[in-house]
Amino acid sequence: MTRPQHFGWFLARGFGPQGWGYPALDWDYDWTRPEIYQEAARTLEQAGFDLVIIEDAPSMGSPETIDIRVRHAFGGPKHDPLLLAPYLFQATKHLGVVPTVNPAASLPYTSARQFATLQHLSANRLGLNVVTDTGSARHFSDAAQLGHDEAYDRAEEWLDSIRSLWRSWDDGALVRDRATDVFADGTNMRRVQHRGTHFAFDGPLNALPFADGEPAIVSPGGSGRGLGFAGANSDVQLALAPLHEASVRAYRSKIHDAAVAAGRRPEDIKILFAIQPVITSSAEEADRIVAASAHPDDAALVQIARKQSSDLETDLTSLDLDKPLDLAIFGPHVSRGSIQRLVGDRGEDAPLRAHLTALVRAGRFSDRTGFVGTAEEFADVIEELGEWGNDGVLLWGDFHPVSLHRTLDELVPVLRRRGILRREYADGGLQANLQAF
Numbered sequence: 001m002t003r004p005q006h007f008g009w010f011l012a013r014g015f016g017p018q019g020w021g022y023p024a025l026d027w028d029y030d031w032t033r034p035e036i037y038q039e040a041a042r043t044l045e046q047a048g049f050d051l052v053i054i055e056d057a058p059s060m061g062s063p064e065t066i067d068i069r070v071r072h073a074f075g076g077p078k079h080d081p082l083l084l085a086p087y088l089f090q091a092t093k094h095l096g097v098v099p100t101v102n103p104a105a106s107l108p109y110t111s112a113r114q115f116a117t118l119q120h121l122s123a124n125r126l127g128l129n130v131v132t133d134t135g136s137a138r139h140f141s142d143a144a145q146l147g148h149d150e151a152y153d154r155a156e157e158w159l160d161s162i163r164s165l166w167r168s169w170d171d172g173a174l175v176r177d178r179a180t181d182v183f184a185d186g187t188n189m190r191r192v193q194h195r196g197t198h199f200a201f202d203g204p205l206n207a208l209p210f211a212d213g214e215p216a217i218v219s220p221g222g223s224g225r226g227l228g229f230a231g232a233n234s235d236v237q238l239a240l241a242p243l244h245e246a247s248v249r250a251y252r253s254k255i256h257d258a259a260v261a262a263g264r265r266p267e268d269i270k271i272l273f274a275i276q277p278v279i280t281s282s283a284e285e286a287d288r289i290v291a292a293s294a295h296p297d298d299a300a301l302v303q304i305a306r307k308q309s310s311d312l313e314t315d316l317t318s319l320d321l322d323k324p325l326d327l328a329i330f331g332p333h334v335s336r337g338s339i340q341r342l343v344g345d346r347g348e349d350a351p352l353r354a355h356l357t358a359l360v361r362a363g364r365f366s367d368r369t370g371f372v373g374t375a376e377e378f379a380d381v382i383e384e385l386g387e388w389g390n391d392g393v394l395l396w397g398d399f400h401p402v403s404l405h406r407t408l409d410e411l412v413p414v415l416r417r418r419g420i421l422r423r424e425y426a427d428g429g430l431q432a433n434l435q436a437f
Contacts, residue, residue: 002419004437005382006392007049008272010238011399014055014100015079021072024402037084038091040399047412048422050433051096052088053129053218053238053394054081058105059136061313068317074310082114089122096430098127098218098236103158104140104151108194109201111158112165116207119215124429127216127236130155132226134332135313147332152225154198159217159233161194161201166214168192168204213431222337230269231258235434238394239273240337243368243381248273248388270434273385276396278362278372279407286364286373293362301356308359312338321353375410382420 018036019025029036044052060076061069069075081099088097101111119126132151137143146154173188192203219230220238230237231254241251256266280286298321305316312334319325327348330339342355363370365377382393397403415421426432 002383003386004422005386005390005420006270006272006434006437007047007415007421008051008053008098008236008392008394009044009049009399009404010274010394010396011052011054012396013073013078013398014057015081015084016077017073018398019400019402022398022400022403024400027400027402029400032079034084034087036401037399038087039401040404041088041092041095041097043401043404043408045092045095047408048416048425049095050392050422051098051127051216051218051236051430052399053098053127054084054100055129056081056100056102056131057133057136058102059133059139061135061310065309065313065315068306068315069310069313072306072310074307075313082118085118085126086121089118089125092125094125094425094433096125096127096216096433097122098129098216100129100131102131102133102136103155104134104137107201108158108161108199109165109203109205112162112205113207115162115215116166116205116210119210120208122429124210124212124431127218127430129218129220129238130159130233131220135334145332148223148336149225152221152229156229156233157196157198161196161199163214164192164194165203165205166210169209174209212428216430216434221335222340223335226337227254228258231255231260232262232264234269235431237269237271239271240341241273243273243275243385245388248385248390252389270391272392272394273390274394274396275371277365277378277407277411279375279378279411280373281410283366283374283377286366286377289372290362290364290370293360296357296360300360301353304356304359305352308342308356312342316352316356319352321356322351324349325352325355375414378411379414379418379420382415383418386420 018031041052056078057075060066085097085099115126115128132155134145134151137145168190170188170190173185175182175185189204194201216235217233218236218238219234221229222240237255239251241247252271255269255271259266259269278289301321302317309316312330314330314334344358346354362372365371365373365381395407412421416423426436
């Protein structure tokens, strides 16, 4: 029997202008209002998805790249995804909602209390996508910006601190005995006096403990330090790697080794490989799309350069397309994984044109060169990933209802008929669904 997979949706634009730059914008949804997100969330739940991860970047970026990030709404504006989460919980019953959170942006006690509140309000469906973006540090204090690995150290201390507060109510602390009029026993609460490198606070937490598990932790880091963080701390790892058997198995092995080193089981973490599929109605249509992308003109390259400039907070549009890309232009705040996705294995002498062309070019599911093809061909890929031991995939795109239906309308029936996509949810919230298979 085909092995079922976990499915998630990565809301790539975050709580921002859904549909901007596409004809679907004329459906006239207001991205600042909850209705568009609620409609999309209901669609994902009907489809049997485990979770939606809401990307976020609290900063407009460096002063030099603010214009390029907002001109086409690639990097902003973005509203706070944590405040969107309750509206999505209200519209659904089973879907996990995972806003992106930044340890630099809020103190552990405040975060622990807010997250605990949402976990209770949602019936255990909250997840937290923990990112270590350092470029936004100047918005939160005048402290010096941390380096890549130091930012992970801070994130680890932040998460450990939050967990210590969540667990500051020991067994027996919550009594709720109406006969004796005792709600809680304060002698079973731990003080939690934390004095660390980055944070200092006292507990215990002024929020109820969890009866059915803590919020799920998600992480996206692809560097060695990021993979180690995921193995030690995460319930879900957002994986970005070539979908070849050797690459998939090697990536999973690194995460599992890190989990074991931290005293966890490999199966404690679900690894979801990110894919942005283009689902076509026929193989012939897929072939036409791939052929049209083979020789992009300069206008297409400039467009992809704009998006990469936003993602990398580095202006690529001012560079000569035909000269080698000097990696020294990327500051320490730029994700090593993001740089690697741009340059691939083309070498330091490859011109910028080659890197951008590789991003523009599309490939076919059928020959495993890319992500364009029919729903049946996509299902073949998912089944193959399952044979390699994979846990699931994370589809990538806007949260505009048109975007979701364009991808899912033909795909969901095919996946269901093959036994890949769930038809029923487990009881107990997001953690229960992640561990159901």
